[in-house]
Amino acid sequence: xxxxxxxxxxxxxxxxxxxxxxxxxxxxxxxxxxxxxxxxxxxxxxxxxxxxxxxxxxxxxxxxxxxxxxxxxxxxxxxxxxxxxxxxxxxxxxxxxxxxxxxxxxxxxxxxxxxxxxxxxxxxxxxxxxxxxxxxxxxxxxxxxxxxxxxxxxxxxxxxxxxxxxxxxxxxxxxxxxxxxxxxxxxxxxxxxxxxxxxxxxxxxxxxxxxxxxxxxxxxxxxxxxxxxxxxxxxxxxxxxxxxxxxxxxxxxxxxxxxxxxxxxxxxxxxxxxxxxxxxxxxxxxxxxxxxxxxxxxxxxxxxxxxxxxxxxxxxxxxxxxxxxxxxxxxxxxxxxxxxxxxxxxxxxxxxxxxxxxxxxxxxxxxxxxxxxxxxxxxxxxxxxxxxxxxxxxxxxxxxxxxxxxxxxxxxxxxxxxxxxxxxxxxxxxxxxxxxxxxxxxxxxxxxxxxxxxxxxxxxxxxxxxxxxxxxxxxxxxxxxxxxxxxxxxxxx
Amino acid sequence: xxxxxxxxxxxxxxxxxxxxxxxxxxxxxxxxxxxxxxxxxxxxxxxxxxxxxxxxxxxxxxxxxxxxxxxxxxxxxxxxxxxxxxxxxxxxxxxxxxxxxxxxxxxxxxxxxxxxxxxxxxxxxxxxxxxxxxxxxxxxxxxxxxxxxxxxxxxxxxxxxxxxxxxxxxxxxxxxxxxxxxxxxxxxxxxxxxxxxxxxxxxxxxxxxxxxxxxxxxxxxxxxxxxxxxxxxxxxxxxxxxxxxxxxxxxxxxxxxxxxxxxxxxxxxxxxxxxxxxxxxxxxxxxxxxxxxxxxxxxxxxxxxxxxxxxxxxxxxxxxxxxxxxxxxxxxxxxxxxxxxxxxxxxxxxxxxxxxxxxxxxxxxxxxxxxxxxxxxxxxxxxxxxxxxxxxxxxxxxxxxxxxxxxxxxxxxxxxxxxxxxxxxxxxxxxxxxxxxxxxxxxxxxxxxxxxxxxxxxxxxxxxxxxxxxxxxxxxxxxxxxxxxxxxxxxxx
Numbered sequence: 001x002x003x004x005x006x007x008x009x010x011x012x013x014x015x016x017x018x019x020x021x022x023x024x025x026x027x028x029x030x031x032x033x034x035x036x037x038x039x040x041x042x043x044x045x046x047x048x049x050x051x052x053x054x055x056x057x058x059x060x061x062x063x064x065x066x067x068x069x070x071x072x073x074x075x076x077x078x079x080x081x082x083x084x085x086x087x088x089x090x091x092x093x094x095x096x097x098x099x100x101x102x103x104x105x106x107x108x109x110x111x112x113x114x115x116x117x118x119x120x121x122x123x124x125x126x127x128x129x130x131x132x133x134x135x136x137x138x139x140x141x142x143x144x145x146x147x148x149x150x151x152x153x154x155x156x157x158x159x160x161x162x163x164x165x166x167x168x169x170x171x172x173x174x175x176x177x178x179x180x181x182x183x184x185x186x187x188x189x190x191x192x193x194x195x196x197x198x199x200x201x202x203x204x205x206x207x208x209x210x211x212x213x214x215x216x217x218x219x220x221x222x223x224x225x226x227x228x229x230x231x232x233x234x235x236x237x238x239x240x241x242x243x244x245x246x247x248x249x250x251x252x253x254x255x256x257x258x259x260x261x262x263x264x265x266x267x268x269x270x271x272x273x274x275x276x277x278x279x280x281x282x283x284x285x286x287x288x289x290x291x292x293x294x295x296x297x298x299x300x301x302x303x304x305x306x307x308x309x310x311x312x313x314x315x316x317x318x319x320x321x322x323x324x325x326x327x328x329x330x331x332x333x334x335x336x337x338x339x340x341x342x343x344x345x346x347x348x349x350x351x352x353x354x355x356x357x358x359x360x361x362x363x364x365x366x367x368x369x370x371x372x373x374x375x376x377x378x379x380x381x382x383x384x385x386x387x388x389x390x391x392x393x394x395x396x397x398x399x400x401x402x403x404x405x406x407x408x409x410x411x412x413x414x415x416x417x418x419x420x421x422x423x424x425x426x427x428x429x430x431x432x433x434x435x436x437x438x439x440x441x442x443x444x445x446x447x448x449x450x451x452x453x454x455x456x457x458x459x460x461x462x463x464x465x466x467x468x469x470x471x472x473x474x475x476x477x478x479x480x481x482x483x484x485x486x487x488x489x490x491x492x493x
Numbered sequence: 494x495x496x497x498x499x500x501x502x503x504x505x506x507x508x509x510x511x512x513x514x515x516x517x518x519x520x521x522x523x524x525x526x527x528x529x530x531x532x533x534x535x536x537x538x539x540x541x542x543x544x545x546x547x548x549x550x551x552x553x554x555x556x557x558x559x560x561x562x563x564x565x566x567x568x569x570x571x572x573x574x575x576x577x578x579x580x581x582x583x584x585x586x587x588x589x590x591x592x593x594x595x596x597x598x599x600x601x602x603x604x605x606x607x608x609x610x611x612x613x614x615x616x617x618x619x620x621x622x623x624x625x626x627x628x629x630x631x632x633x634x635x636x637x638x639x640x641x642x643x644x645x646x647x648x649x650x651x652x653x654x655x656x657x658x659x660x661x662x663x664x665x666x667x668x669x670x671x672x673x674x675x676x677x678x679x680x681x682x683x684x685x686x687x688x689x690x691x692x693x694x695x696x697x698x699x700x701x702x703x704x705x706x707x708x709x710x711x712x713x714x715x716x717x718x719x720x721x722x723x724x725x726x727x728x729x730x731x732x733x734x735x736x737x738x739x740x741x742x743x744x745x746x747x748x749x750x751x752x753x754x755x756x757x758x759x760x761x762x763x764x765x766x767x768x769x770x771x772x773x774x775x776x777x778x779x780x781x782x783x784x785x786x787x788x789x790x791x792x793x794x795x796x797x798x799x800x801x802x803x804x805x806x807x808x809x810x811x812x813x814x815x816x817x818x819x820x821x822x823x824x825x826x827x828x829x830x831x832x833x834x835x836x837x838x839x840x841x842x843x844x845x846x847x848x849x850x851x852x853x854x855x856x857x858x859x860x861x862x863x864x865x866x867x868x869x870x871x872x873x874x875x876x877x878x879x880x881x882x883x884x885x886x887x888x889x890x891x892x893x894x895x896x897x898x899x900x901x902x903x904x905x906x907x908x909x910x911x912x913x914x915x916x917x918x919x920x921x922x923x924x925x926x927x928x929x930x931x932x933x934x935x936x937x938x939x940x941x942x943x944x945x946x947x948x949x950x951x952x953x954x955x956x957x958x959x960x961x962x963x964x965x966x967x968x969x970x971x972x973x974x975x976x977x978x979x980x981x982x983x984x985x986x
Contacts, residue, residue, distance in 0.1 A: 033721070
């Protein structure tokens with residue numbers, strides 16, 4: 001008996017994932033352990049595997065199997081979702097001519113180098129011509145993919161399935177007054193909090209011990225994952241039971257690595273909870289970046305920066321770092337939830353973080369529409385920054401050159417960070433309505449919360465759309481009120 | 494202008510090496526960092542990449558390009574060597590039917606598990622049926638490949654290009670009386686050396702510091718390599734500038750890891766010295782295992798266990814491990830060069846090591862010829878062991894079950910260890926005839942020695958045959974006298 005077109009399609013899609021997950025392993029190694037001089041060979045290996053994966057995923061065999069499988073009635077909702085998403089992926093990939101894909105990868109390689117140089121020297125002019133080309137290319141892609149209202153839709157859709165620029169813009173516009181007010185209050189209140197009470201000596205090995213204990217207590221499975229050291233922390237999946245978190249260490253401040261690990265562990269818990277047998281299929285992958293980011297933010301901020309968490313963990317932390325024994329819980333909580341206006345997004349606190357995103361979304365949208373010329377980006381950035389934060393970046397390295405995203409062709413990405421914050425608050429508030437979960441949270445027991453997330457989010461994989469995940473888990477589409485409520489409560493504490 | 498068949502062939506061979514080196518990276522990760530539950534997915538990734546590499550290297554395109562390239566006059570000695578070796582590799586691979594290759598990989602998978610179980614329980618009967626199948630398969634491969642005198646030739650040839658069983662047997666027979674006498678004397682002399690004077694507390698991080706300093710002092714380039722931790726140490730090449738050494742740590746004895754690192758660094762220095770642009774080609778790879786092993790043994794034993802090395806390094810070692818300050822150089826040298834009869838090859842000292850190899854070569858040759866039935870291996874092992882070492886293994890775990898090689902289908906491998914010892918002594922003795930090298934060795938400066946090895950061995954790659962390397966570098970074919978002289982001098986010291 002020969003297998004159905006659908007089964008053959010699934011096997012082929014999983015074959016592609018064998019290649020892409022091997023490429024992910026090489027990439028992880030590059031960011032963690034690879035010796036410096038091996039860069040060229042590693043680039044060649046990764047390009048080769050990516051090329052083979054892309055050829056399989058856009059080849060004639062794939063196309064014919066997909067069409068044939070679509071002509072049968074899908075056997076269940078999961079099969080329907082796999083066909084829906086494989087079709088979307090195939091069309092998006094197939095619509096881009098090979099020439100353009102190669103052009104993009106070259107533009108990004110040069111763009112990344114020019115951006116790094118430009119940021120180092122704080123000289124936007126070094127990056128501007130590359131950004132111009134990347135924007136032109138992004139518009140070309142949007143035209144090839146098609147879009148509802150404006151080209152930015154097609155880019156946003158790359159990262160957040162089903163999102164529309166206009167809706168995100170409306171949401172962000174509505175959020176802005178509240179967010180600026182909360183930030184203002186939080187910064188004012190924090191003025192009296194000494195920033196330095198936690199500074200001290202935190203040897204890397206002891207931080208690693210604490211990080212591992214905390215990640216395990218959240219439910220991260222070290223039989224199916226690890227934590228390694230890197231320059232720019234990330235979480236990556238090398239297989240259905242192989243999730244790698246990364247972090248970096250500041251020996252004068254353990255919180256930066258610890259909260260980073262909780263953030264990445266949030267991503268990792270999502271990946272560890274995806275349906276194992278569907279690895280490499282839409283039904284076995286994360287639903288969207290806005291959902292992914294909700295998991296990292298939920299564990300980092302809602303769990304990791306809460307009083308109940310530190311009621312349990314401060315004593316243990318002070319065992320590992322004895323000089324913390326003299327710090328009171330209230331002072332500790334104030335220190336880790338201190339808010340201030342700052343220039344760099346990745347170092348921003350919860351109260352001001354979303355303002356950085358609002359800024360980027362607005363700038364990106366205007367660049368892509370053509371309303372904002374690339375050469376005017378620094379001025380526009382600084383102007384908007386001043387209106388949101390009340391201060392002007394001292395230079396472009398602290399302004400429009402700080403993020404790597406554009407140099408990698410990642411236009412359309414930033415909004416997912418704030419969508420993640422909104423989803424995190426909404427999911428967390430919904431989960432803790434259950435008495436059992438709330439009671440467990442009070443004693444820093446995270447098994448019931450994880451179990452709820454496993455069932456409502458993780459195990460769903462990419463079968464539902466992001467909006468369906470939120471509707472199903474919380475009864476409502478994404479709504480900003482939970483996030484605002486959370487910020488008000490935390491920064492009014 | 495289209496490129497020649499030879500150039501196309503070379504490009505294809507290097508394409509194969511992109512796949513095999515990616516597989517090597519995944520394998521390295523499996524042995525060092527991979528979380529336990531990821532085994533199945535990793536096996537699938539590796540099998541996939543290996544399968545693709547094998548398909549390319551034995552496919553029609555390869556075969557036709559090879560034949561076409563062979564019909565042109567090779568442009569130089571390197572091209573001739575590449576054609577010679579690619580033909581040999583192709584023929585050997587193509588002569589094995591796909592069915593047999595799959596059968597072998599399954600036999601090895603099960604054989605490895607059965608061997609591990611058998612060794613654990615010291616029960617040969619658990620492994621015997623697997624060994625029987627592996628031997629039958631090895632004979633079948635030898636028949637398919639063809640051989641000069643006896644089937645074992647074809648297996649030996651897998652690891653040592655151009656070696657003949659009869660010649661190795663003659664060599665080993667000639668060596669045996671000298672080696673047994675040297676071992677006897679060394680063991681007798683060592684009876685008065687206290688084995689435990691170096692035992693103490695050696696934290697892993699401090700061992701890592703010393704290991705890295707020593708490896709760097711030998712010339713190992715950490716911009717093109719690293720040292721990681723594993724259960725069974727090895728050296729592997731992930732790219733032309735990416736050589737990974739591994740080691741394990743005994744916190745009560747730093748010498749086990751340090752000499753292990755010098756051994757693996759010897760392999761690594763060879764790999765780092767191969768012609769970079771020829772990566773993935775015969776001309777860019779190591780010549781043979783007997784030459785490879787000569788490099789590891791040279792650095793571990795001739796350099797690492799010498800007086801001049803420790804004149805420099807004992808003071809530094811005692812800075813890192815202060816309790817060693819009380820140890821005198823003479824006592825230290827006696828301790829690291831202590832000889833004793835022991836059952837386990839991998840723990841054997843230099844004076845007794847080759848006896849372990851003579852034993853294995855004799856047993857293997859008789860198994861493969863059919864003279865020795867698999868069921869009689871334990872008895873034959875113990876009998877030969879007693880005649881060489883004057884004692885009988887207490888059980889098969891300390892006897893014929895100790896090595897993993899047979900369970901992985903590695904019949905024909907062991908002789909290369911002793912060939913490596915002979916080559917090491919001969920190369921080292923030849924190099925130090927140069928005054929500049931000898932003087933540098935006396936002050937533990939290894940740059941001139943490395944430079945000589947780079948020029949005479951490493952940079953040659955696989956263009957010459959092993960015998961040609963030795964003739965060219967030392968003026969003579971491999972001769973045991975240097976090794977015997979070295980052992981006599983060291984153990985008469």
